[in-house]
Every structure is written in C-alpha cells, then in structure tokens.
Amino acid sequence: MKKHDAHQMLVACITEHKADFYRLAFSYVKNQEDALDIVQESIKKALISMDSIKDIQSIKSWLYKIVVRTAIDFLRKHKRLTLVNDEALEYLSSGREDQYEDIDLKQAMDQLPVKYKTIIILRFFEDLKMDEIAEIIEENVNTVKTRLYRALNLLRITMTEEDLEQ
Amino acid sequence: MNEKIEKLKKQYHDILIPDELDDVVAQALSSHPRKKKFYIWPSAIAAAAAIIFITTVNVSPGAANAMAKIPVLGKVVEVITFDELKQEENHSRIDVKTPSISGLENKGLQTSLNEKYIKENERLYEQFKKEMKTLQKGEKGNVAVSSGYDIITDTDDLLVVHRYVEESRASTSSVNQYDTIDKKHEVLVTLPSLFKDKRYIKVISENIKQQMKDQMKHEEGKIYWLTEEDMDPFKEIADNQSFYITKDHKLRIVFDKYKVAPGYMGNIEFEIPTGVISNLLVGKRYIH
Numbered sequence: 001m002k003k004h005d006a007h008q009m010l011v012a013c014i015t016e017h018k019a020d021f022y023r024l025a026f027s028y029v030k031n032q033e034d035a036l037d038i039v040q041e042s043i044k045k046a047l048i049s050m051d052s053i054k055d056i057q058s059i060k061s062w063l064y065k066i067v068v069r070t071a072i073d074f075l076r077k078h079k080r081l082t083l084v085n086d087e088a089l090e091y092l093s094s095g096r097e098d099q100y101e102d103i104d105l106k107q108a109m110d111q112l113p114v115k116y117k118t119i120i121i122l123r124f125f126e127d128l129k130m131d132e133i134a135e136i137i138e139e140n141v142n143t144v145k146t147r148l149y150r151a152l153n154l155l156r157i158t159m160t161e162e163d164l165e166q
Numbered sequence: 167m168n169e170k171i172e173k174l175k176k177q178y179h180d181i182l183i184p185d186e187l188d189d190v191v192a193q194a195l196s197s198h199p200r201k202k203k204f205y206i207w208p209s210a211i212a213a214a215a216a217i218i219f220i221t222t223v224n225v226s227p228g229a230a231n232a233m234a235k236i237p238v239l240g241k242v243v244e245v246i247t248f249d250e251l252k253q254e255e256n257h258s259r260i261d262v263k264t265p266s267i268s269g270l271e272n273k274g275l276q277t278s279l280n281e282k283y284i285k286e287n288e289r290l291y292e293q294f295k296k297e298m299k300t301l302q303k304g305e306k307g308n309v310a311v312s313s314g315y316d317i318i319t320d321t322d323d324l325l326v327v328h329r330y331v332e333e334s335r336a337s338t339s340s341v342n343q344y345d346t347i348d349k350k351h352e353v354l355v356t357l358p359s360l361f362k363d364k365r366y367i368k369v370i371s372e373n374i375k376q377q378m379k380d381q382m383k384h385e386e387g388k389i390y391w392l393t394e395e396d397m398d399p400f401k402e403i404a405d406n407q408s409f410y411i412t413k414d415h416k417l418r419i420v421f422d423k424y425k426v427a428p429g430y431m432g433n434i435e436f437e438i439p440t441g442v443i444s445n446l447l448v449g450k451r452y453i454h
Contacts, residue, residue, distance in 0.1 A: 015191070018188075022183055022187050040194045043191060044197060050428075051428050106174070109174055124175055125175050125178040
C-alpha cells in the first residue's frame with residue numbers, strides 16, 4: 001500500500017471517529033483524563049505501526065483494536081482491572097431483579113468483566129459485525145458469540161438469535 | 167432491539183465528549199512520533215529531469231575497483247565490480263552494481279553465484295525499462311532503483327558478500343541478501359547447515375525476542391512489532407532467514423526494513439550470543 005495514502009486514510013479515519021474512540025476508552029477507565037490519555041496514546045501507536053496496515057478497509061477495526069488494547073493495558077498497569085472470580089460471577093448472575101432496574105442494569109454493565117464488556121460495547125453500541133469484533137479481539141467468531149451470550153446472560157438480558165446476528 | 171440494550175446504548179452515547187478531545191487528537195496526529203519522512207526525492211535529480219543520461223561502466227578484473235584481495239593458501243579469492251550501470255530519465259534513475267567473485271576453484275559455485283548476481287540485476291533493469299515505457303509523454307516516473315554490494319566479512323576462512331536493492335516509488339523498499347562462502351572448503355554456508363537440527367529456529371527466535379524487549383525498555387525510540395496489539399508480530403525466524411557471520415565469528419540475523427519494525431528503524435540486525443547456540447552448532451569452525 002502506498003504510504004502517504006495510508007497516512008491520509010488513517011488521519012481521516014481518526015478524525016471521523018475520534019468521539020467513538022473516546023467513548024470506548026471512557027467506558028473502560030470511567031474518567032475523562034485517562035480516557036483522553038488513552039486516545040492520545042492510541043493515535044501515537046497507530047502512527048508508529050502504520051506500516052503494518054495491509055488493508056484500507058480494515059483501518060477502522062484496526063484502530064478500535066488499538067484503543068481496546070491500550071485501554072486494557074492501562075487498566076492492567078494501574079491495577080484497576082479487577083479479575084472477577086467465579087463466585088462474583090455467580091453473585092452477579094444470581095441477583096434478583098429489583099425495582100431499580102436502570103441503576104441495576106448500569107451497575108451490572110459496569111461490573112461486567114472486561115472481556116464481556118468489550119463485546120457488548122462493540123456489538124451493540126458501536127454496531128460492529130461479529131467478524132469485525134473477532135478480528136479486534138483476535139478470537140474466532142464462535143468465541144465472540146459464546147462471550148456475547150454469556151455477557152447478555154450476566155446482564156440478564158434475553159435476546160433472540162435474530163437480534164444477535166443483525 | 168432489546169429494551170435494556172437500548173437503554174445501555176443510550177447511556178453509552180450520552181458519555182460527554184470533552185472539548186479537549188479535539189486538541190488532544192490534533193496534537194497526537196501532528197506529533198509524528200519518532201518517525202522519519204516517508205519519501206524524499208533528491209533535488210539534484212529533479213534538475214536533471216529532462217536529460218537522458220546513460221553510462222555503462224565495465225570494469226576489468228584487477229582494476230582499481232577491486233574490493234577484496236586476500237591470499238588464501240596461494241590462491242586469491244576476490245570480489246570485483248563486474249558491471250555498473252547508471253541511467254536517468256523521466257525523473258527516475260537506476261544504478262545497479264553487479265559483483266563478481268573470482269579465484270574459487272569450485273567453478274560450479276563461483277559461476278552459479280556470479281550468474282545469480284547478473285540475473286538479479288538484469289531483472290531490476292528490465293523492470294525499470296518497462297516502467298519507463300508505460301509513462302505518458304512528460305509524465306514523471308519518480309522511481310529510483312539502486313543495487314550494490316559490499317564485503318562484510320573477509321577472513322582466511324570466510325567471505326560474506328552483502329547485496330542490497332533499494333527501490334523507491336511512492337514508498338521505499340529495501341531488500342538485503344547475504345552469501346556466506348567458506349573460502350577454504352569452497353562451499354556456500356546456509357543457516358540450517360550450521361546447526362545439528364531444527365531447534366535453532368526456536369532458540370534464536372527467543373533470543374531475538376528478548377533482545378527486542380530489552381532494547382525497547384532501555385532505548386527511547388526503539389520499536390519492534392512484538393506484542394499482540396501489533397498487526398503482524400514477530401513470531402519466529404524463517405529456517406533460511408538472512409544471516410551472516412562477522413569477522414569475529416559471531417552469528418548475525420538480519421531482517422529487511424518493515425519486517426519486524428516500523429520503516430524508520432531501517433534494516434534490523436541481531437547478534438546472537440554464541441553461548442546461546444553453542445550446543446546446537448555442528449562445529450566451532452565458523453562461529454565461536
């Protein structure tokens with residue numbers, strides 16, 4: 001691929017989707033300052049490894065991938081990545097529904113382990129396709145599906161097959 | 167779509183975008199972190215745009231260009247410039263220098279190497295001519311092809327001929343090849359032939375990864391594609407990975423530009439400590 005083309009595409013794509021990247025970063029770190037840092041760091045990484053872009057079509061997913069990785073790295077470095085053990089998962093999934101459904105739902109989403117949260121965000125909030133998500137998290141499509149079901153399960157959301165695939 | 171998901175989605179999209187985002191993005195985009203310019207066209211060539219300039223220099227053996235002349239048990243194995251060709255037209259230029267090895271008694275080896283050198287440069291020239299033909303009248307090609315060689319190691323035992331091809335079109339590429347010749351036994355040394363078995367691939371790869379990590383940790387600006395977040399991280403060397411042996415008998419593994427690091431890092435070399443591979447080596451003759 002011609003380099004200056006790649007650079008232009010990259011700049012265009014970043015400019016167009018900067019708000020998406022910010023929201024994505026924010027949903028992991030939950031504060032403005034860190035989210036901005038992650039966006040900045042991700043752009044720098046993207047510029048540095050620009051040579052490895054092979055397909056112009058996939059620039060957007062590639063950038064999502066960098067943001068997700070950078071955010072997870074950030075959490076790890078700052079030890080804010082709480083590993084949820086089975087007990088906690090059990091607790092999450094067994095909780096009764098109460099009348100404060102909205103707050104409950106938001107909390108459940110916040111407490112969702114990163115690997116599940118990532119998939120919910122990319123699939124439903126960013127409207128990415130299953131195979132795009134698979135590429136971003138470097139897993140196969142089946143793993144993405146399994147995690148998506150599990151994530152919905154944890155959020156106590158029931159969906160039809162149709163909803164998931166569309 | 168499910169009602170709960172809709173709610174979560176709304177919450178997600180309600181995340182406030184701070185005013186600072188524009189600045190942060192603009193700043194990051196303009197920072198060009200530790201990256202060189204992609205492509206520089208020498209102004210001297212621009213000035214010579216319209217002129218077609220052809221010179222062919224054939225240098226006879228023993229001429230001033232002789233690169234190496236080391237007597238080995240009464241025989242002289244040397245590398246000279248067999249042919250040099252320069253041409254400039256349409257904002258484009260080619261400069262290829264073809265080496266030629268002489269003095270080996272193993273004529274088969276000598277001829278096959280020399281023929282390979284000639285053939286590869288001929289191909290570069292043919293390609294260049296073809297490209298020039300496809301240009302419209304007055305159109306600028308902006309192509310530069312340059313190929314040459316140098317002698318990296320020349321000891322009593324070993325001769326290493328390094329050949330490089332640099333091509334710049336819209337982007338630049340650089341390919342390096344090394345031929346390591348055992349002058350005494352008159353054989354071409356390949357990477358697999360140095361080792362008892364295939365274990366070397368893993369051992370060398372692991373050592374390189376460690377060196378990459380160490381360099382990235384201690385030296386600002388060093389970047390290798392190693393982590394999972396890179397599109398195509400370095401996993402292991404090819405079984406016939408480019409390599410050469412230094413005059414100090416050390417093994418060096420070579421990667422072309424872009425292969426394991428961003429372009430600005432150029433061609434990459436790693437010296438493998440002999441201790442790491444010593445029990446895998448067939449013998450200690452070349453590497454110790």
